[in-house]
Amino acid sequence: MEMTWRWYGEGNDSITLDHIRQIPGVSGIVWSLHDKVAGEVWEEERIKEVVNQITSKGFSPAVVESVNVHDDIKIGLPSRDKYIDIYIDTIKKLSRVGVKVICYNFMPIFDWTRTELYKELPDGSNALFYEKNVITDDPKAMVQRILDGAGDFTMPGWEPERMAKLDDLFKSYEGITEEKLSDNLKYFLERIIPVCEAYDVKMAIHPDDPPWSIFGLPRIIRSRDHIKKFLELVDSPYNGLTLCSGSLGPNLMNDMPAIIREFHDRIHFAHIRNVKVFENGDFIEVSHRGQEGNVDVYEVLKAYHDNDFKGYVRPDHGRHLWGEEKNCRPGYGLYDRALGIMYMLGIWDSLDKRKIGK
Numbered sequence: 082m083e084m085t086w087r088w089y090g091e092g093n094d095s096i097t098l099d100h101i102r103q104i105p106g107v108s109g110i111v112w113s114l115h116d117k118v119a120g121e122v123w124e125e126e127r128i129k130e131v132v133n134q135i136t137s138k139g140f141s142p143a144v145v146e147s148v149n150v151h152d153d154i155k156i157g158l159p160s161r162d163k164y165i166d167i168y169i170d171t172i173k174k175l176s177r178v179g180v181k182v183i184c185y186n187f188m189p190i191f192d193w194t195r196t197e198l199y200k201e202l203p204d205g206s207n208a209l210f211y212e213k214n215v216i217t218d219d220p221k222a223m224v225q226r227i228l229d230g231a232g233d234f235t236m237p238g239w240e241p242e243r244m245a246k247l248d249d250l251f252k253s254y255e256g257i258t259e260e261k262l263s264d265n266l267k268y269f270l271e272r273i274i275p276v277c278e279a280y281d282v283k284m285a286i287h288p289d290d291p292p293w294s295i296f297g298l299p300r301i302i303r304s305r306d307h308i309k310k311f312l313e314l315v316d317s318p319y320n321g322l323t324l325c326s327g328s329l330g331p332n333l334m335n336d337m338p339a340i341i342r343e344f345h346d347r348i349h350f351a352h353i354r355n356v357k358v359f360e361n362g363d364f365i366e367v368s369h370r371g372q373e374g375n376v377d378v379y380e381v382l383k384a385y386h387d388n389d390f391k392g393y394v395r396p397d398h399g400r401h402l403w404g405e406e407k408n409c410r411p412g413y414g415l416y417d418r419a420l421g422i423m424y425m426l427g428i429w430d431s432l433d434k435r436k437i438g439k
C-alpha cells in the first residue's frame with residue numbers, strides 16, 4: 082500500500098508540500114491541474130511544472146485526481162469524440178511523467194454533494210454534512226449554498242462558470258436514463274482503455290457521492306451490483322476503481338469490506354473516510370476512527386491487507402479542526418487527514434506484524 086495525500090497545488094492550497102513531508106508514511110502526492118475544466122487540453126509544460134514541484138520534495142506523482150470527463154461524453158453527444166481525443170492526449174502526456182493511475186467520476190453535472198460544509202460536531206470541530214430534506218427539487222438553491230459556503234475556493238466539479246449554465250445542463254440530460262449513461266460510459270471506456278493498456282495508465286472510477294440519485298439525475302456507480310456491471314463493461318485491469326468508503330458508506334447496505342474482498346484486484350486507489358449515518362438518512366463526516374461512525378475502518382484496512390493490496394491509499398475528507406476551516410478547502414484540512422493517516426498506518430503496521438508473526 083502506498084499512502085498518498087491530495088494536494089491542490091501551489092497557491093491553491095493552504096497546505097504546502099513541506100507540511101505534507103512531516104506526516105509520517107506519505108510517499109505520493111495526488112494532484113491535478115485544478116484550473117482545467119472538463120474537456121480542456123493539458124499542456125505538457127504545465128504538467129511538468131507540477132510534477133517537478135512534487136518530485137523535488139521526494140514525492141511520487143503517480144496518481145492524478147481528477148481528469149474530469151466532459152458532459153458531452155456522459156450525454157453521448159456527437160461532440161464526444163472530440164473530447165475523448167483530448168482525454169486520450171492527456172492520458173499519453175501523463176504517462177510520460179510517470180502517472181500510473183487516473184481517478185475520475187461519471188456523475189452527471191455534479192461532483193460530491195453536501196448541504197452544509199461546516200456542520201458542528203459535538204466536540205466543537207466541524208465537517209461536511211448531508212441533510213436529506215434540504216435536497217429538494219431545486220438544484221440552484223443547493224448550488225448557491227455550496228458556492229457561498231466555499232468562499233474563495235473553487236471546488237472541483239463545482240466551477241461557478243459551469244454552475245451558471247445549470248438550466249441548459251439539466252435540459253441536455255433529459256432522457257438520459259441509467260442505461261443510457263452506462264452505454265455512454267462503455268463507449269468512452271472502449272476508446273480509452275486500449276490507450277491506457279499501451280501507455281500503462283490505470284483508470285480508476287470514483288463512486289457516486291452520495292450513492293443515490295439526486296435531482297432525478299441518473300447515478301450508476303453506487304453499490305456492489307453497479308460496480309460489478311461497470312467492471313464488465315470493459316474487462317481489463319486498466320478499467321478499475323477508486324474505492325471510496327466515504328462515498329459508498331452513507332448507504333448502509335453497502336458492505337465495504339465485502340466489496341473490497343470481491344474486487345480488490347481491480348481497485349487501484351483507495352479513498353478512506355468514515356461517515357456517521359443518522360436514522361433519518363442524514364450523514365456527517367467524522368474522524369477515521371471506526372467507533373465514531375458507520376464505516377468499520379479496521380475491517381476496511383484488513384480487507385486490503387489480507388489481499389496484499391499494493392495500490393494507492395489516501396485519507397478522503399477530514400473534519401476541520403482547531404479553527405483551520407477559516408482557510409482550508411472544505412473537507413481538505415491538514416489536521417484530521419493527518420490524524421487519519423496515523424490511525425490507518427497504525428492498523429496497517431500491526432496487521433503487518435501479525436502476518437509475519439512478530
Ligand code: CS2
Nearest residue numbers: 146147184185186192193287
Ligand atoms: C473526492 C471527489 O473530494 C472528494 O470527495 O473524492 O471529488 C473525487 O475527486 C472526484 O469525484 C473524482 O473525479
Ligand code: MN
Nearest residue numbers: 325328352397
Ligand atoms: Mn473519495
